[in-house]
Amino acid sequence: MSSLAVRDHPGRLMDEPSGGRSPRRWPGWLTGWAFVLPAIALFAVMGVYTIGSGLALSFAKWNGFTPTWNWVGIQNYLDLLYADPVLAPELRRAGWNTLQVMILAPLLTVAISLPLAVALNSIRRLRAVLRSVYFLPYVTTGVAIYFAWRYVLEPDGAINTLLRSLGLGTLAQPQGFLGNPDTALPTLILILVWSSVPVATLLYLSGLQAVDPNLFEAAQIDGAAPRHVLRRIIWPLLRPITAAIVLLGVRDTLHGFQIFLVMTRGGPGGHTDVLALMAYRLSFFKGLAQTLGLASALGWLLFAAAVLLTLANARMLRRVR
Known part of the structure; x- marks a missing residue:
């Protein structure tokens, strides 16, 4: 057919x-x-x-091995916040350390990366080479870098040796910069800033290259000093990028604990303990004490804090635009 x-x-x-x-x-x-x-x-x-x-x-007690959970309701949250005489002070101390890192690390990152980006943007020779050099700390493996920093900061490390050779032995730390409670957290903050500056610099460079060069030329013709150009022209135009850099720093502080785990494990005496490291420790080092529920509750508290900070940052971005 x-x-x-x-x-x-x-x-x-x-x-x-x-x-x-x-x-x-x-x-x-x-x-x-x-x-x-x-x-x-x-x-x-x-x-x-x-x-x-x-x-x-987060509403139960469990050690990770038993087949059943022991439901306790919101008791895990209450223990973390105020009820438990051991966990509550530990949480407050870790929260205070986290707050210091969350404020100081982004501020120092912005204070260093913005002038650095302006300088790199004005350089004509070897610009690509210098950008690659400043970006190296970010592409290097974090764990390897942290172990290298530990070696440098030891009592007989390179920094103490250099200070003694320069006649500045009074500034050297006999127990190491990470072993002294007064210098451990500031040292970690500086290392965090060192690892965050490359990305922030790259973001600022991209923002500077999007700005009309005629604005800078007009300011120079009018006799504006470089500091006035930075303050009156560059800074207002790059405020959205600054808000994004601050948000990235806050996010890394709330959820990141790699540097604290590798370099100090929260020591000495809890002076470098942070909330994310505390949640990790409750999860994997105290499992037989039925603290997985506490770790989960702490994780959800961190999630709630991150959401609130994100909303605040979104509102700030709308204002600066």
Whole structure:
């Protein structure tokens, strides 16, 4: 039997089988769901289930081994905030250390990276080489860098040796810069700033290159000093980038603990303990004491703080625009 030719699209013919019936096709929406469904299933397993179980665990006591949880309601949150005579003071101390890092590290990063970006943007020779040099601390593996810093900051490390050789032995730290309670946290803050400056500088450089050069030329013609150009022109134009850099620093402080774990483990005497490190310690070093629920509760407190800071930063961005 002969088949009939019908038009499916303008200029395109397709053969229609005998009987006048066209071949069956999958609906378009079903094809789309077939591609999206594996990703949704993976997210549901790795994301939604993990988040839900973590939230449920924050209302229970569990050591990670027993088949059942001991439900305690909001007691974990109360213990962390004020009820437990051991955990509450530890949380307040870690919170104070976190607050210091969260304020000082972003401020120092901005104070260093903005003038550095302005200087790099004005250089004509070896600009690419200098940018690569300043960006090296960011691309280097964090753990390796932290171990290198530990070696440099030891009692017989390079910094103490250099200070003694220059006749500045009174500034040297016999127990090391990380072993002295007065210098441990400031030292870690400086290392955090050192590792954050490359990205901040790169962001400022991208912002400076987007600014119309005629603004700078007009200011120079009017006799404006470089500090006035920086204060009156560059700084207002780069405020959104500054807000983003501060938010990145706050995020790293709230959720990052790698440097504190590798270099000091919260010591000496808890002077470098931070909230994220405390949650890690409750999760993996006190499991037999049924502290996984406390760690989960602390994680959700950090999440709530991060959300509030993000909303505040979004509001600040709307104002500066």
